[in-house]
Amino acid sequence: MLNPDWKPDASSPLPVYKQIEQYIREKVLHGEWPPGTRLPSHRALSALFGVNRSTVAAALNLLSASGLLEGNRGGGTVVRSGPLEPSTSAVKAPIWMNAADEGIHYPNLPVIQTINRMEAASGVIRLGTGELSPELLPHGSYNQLLAELSRCRRRLSYPEPQGCPQLREAIARHAAADGIRASAASVLVVSGSLQALHLISVGLLPRGAAILTEKPSYLYSIHAFQSAGMKLIGLPMDKEGLQTEKLADAAAAYSASLLYTNPTFHNPTGRTMSMERRMQLLEQARASGLSIIEDGAYNELWIDHEPPPALKSLDSEGRVLYTGTLSKSFSPGLRIGWVIGPEPVIGRLADIKMQMDYGSSMLSQETAALWLSSGRHEAHLVHIRSRLRERRDHLLELLHRFFLDIAEWDKPSGGFYIWIKLTVTVPLRALFEAALAEGILLNPGDLYDRNDRQHLRLSYAYASAAEMNGAVPALSAIVRRLAKTERQES
Structure with a gap:
């Protein structure tokens, strides 16, 4: 493109x-x-x-x-x-x-390509974007970090295969605060958690393998596993997350050995798996021989109350590979994420990563290590949670005013997203194009479930209150116009 x-x-x-x-x-x-x-x-x-x-x-x-x-x-x-x-x-x-x-690697879906291109365009209101607004990023603290690093002895050589030791130790301490027991030897630094999925897809599974996941799922919007010759098997969700009673039958029917799940502030639905459901999930995984990739990208971005503990914190068998990132809370551009798992698996993934890029940027790793070890991250999270609460509540108020009779939604308790279900018939592709023509960039639900015809993923993390004030009423008018046309043509 x-x-x-x-x-x-x-x-x-x-x-x-x-x-x-x-x-x-x-x-x-x-x-x-x-x-x-x-x-x-x-x-x-x-x-x-x-x-x-x-x-x-x-x-x-x-x-x-x-x-x-x-x-x-x-x-x-x-x-x-x-x-x-x-x-x-x-x-x-x-x-x-x-x-x-x-x-061999599939291209992005055309709509994803358009979204990626238009996110860099001026004058576009990004109502579905999965990142923090620049005004919420800690620019002052970042500059302080760089100033402190400039006074330190710098390492200009290639990093170690698993990443900078200081950063891996800082990540292990950071994870311990969430109940995850891991040493630095069990941590692999990656260039964002998306790279972790690519490493897993080419390094741990055979071609033709079946991957179980929630449906809808972020995995459907990328091709990390499909490009490696694997197939995704979607399992239904309810308000408590993945419906675990379907897990054993699906694992047997498709000879699946791996489950990808995003249990906390799920992308795109915003739902959080209950503690009871998490325990059921681990029990079913043990009985079915399933290994688990837990995507923890949004875990620390709670708004109303802390979520249940990560699946990894409940894992004593090395069954769960946990992926985390600084992209959602600190800096998307830093490109720092991590995988926590059994040492042999981490070693295998580190070896593949060295073949791919010979290690993530040392400057990014040193910056991330200082950020996590200095206490700045915790203080920043307190600020971000407060601002996300304001933005979420503002978007919910606008939805109540302009969408109450044409859509349904739940109030998320954290993360970035509100998953709205349109109760009128509107072609999602036509809606995407009509909104874009008016300067509003959306993430339609069929990016996360090919059969979806009703949902939109709206984000309160990027667009400002003023932008929401303009975009939500305009989007409501577009939906109503398209719905009227559909009724007249049916």
Whole structure:
């Protein structure tokens, strides 16, 4: 998916359509957009360049007339595959375009690609984003950390396979506060918890393995396991989390040996598994021979009351691999997460990680170690919980005012998300596109369950109160308009 990072200059004496024509021409002639590259639609390009569609059409018509672009039988416009200049010898196209389609790792879903692209665009209200607003991040403390690190002796060499010892010790102490008993030897530092899932998928399981998970689940929005040749088996949830009575039968039916679960402030539903259900889950896992990946990304982001203890804190068999991260509480850009588990498993994952990237950034690791060991993290969490409470309550109030007759939802006690169920019929893809056209970026429910037709994941962590004030009424109006059209056409 192309993602132009340029916009025409309205103050230039050169007409805008000519600026666009020159920009694309340079991309083609310099090989950045090689033969076979599919251009975004006229509509998408007009949004990316901030111009109307007729301007885009004028630029593309010039390029087509000069032989740089051509129409494609499957629709859309592509860079011409034949030689652009007369040549005495045959020209073979590079392999990259086919390789981009045929590589073993699946591409992101088109909507995810659009979300990733538009999150960097200006003027967009990010109503589904799973990260803290920049105004909630500890910029002052971060600068203090860097100043302190600048006065210390720095390690400029590669890190150890499992990560910086000081950081692993700090993570072990941090986990102990949540009842998780682990030494530094049982900790692997990773570049965000998403990398942990990729390491597990290629290092611990055979191709064709079945992975049990909640449905809906964050796992459906990424391809960590599917790209490794594995299949996801979704299990139903209720308000207490995963329905454990289905676990043994599913494990037997699919010969599954692994369960991925996000039991605390679940992404996307915001639900938290009860203590009774956690005990049932571990009991069922023991009986079925299931190992567990516990995603603890949101555990410490409680708002109303502390959640039940992590599954890992109840595990005395080495059955649970626990993944944690600083991305949701301290800094997404730091790219620091961790896996806690049995030492042999951690050693195996560390060996694979060394083959992938030879270790996470030492600067990030040293920063994270100082952050966790200095007491700043706990103080920051108190602040963040308070601010998240304010934002959650504000979004709930707006939903009550503008969605009460067209949707249902539960009040989450922590994390980032409100999982709203529309009680009117609206095509989610049409809703996504209509909202984006009005500058509102959504996370529709079918990202987390392909069969979902009713839900939206709304986040109170990123958009400001002022942005929510504008976006929620506008979104309500869009839903009502689309629902009316659906009724008239049915």
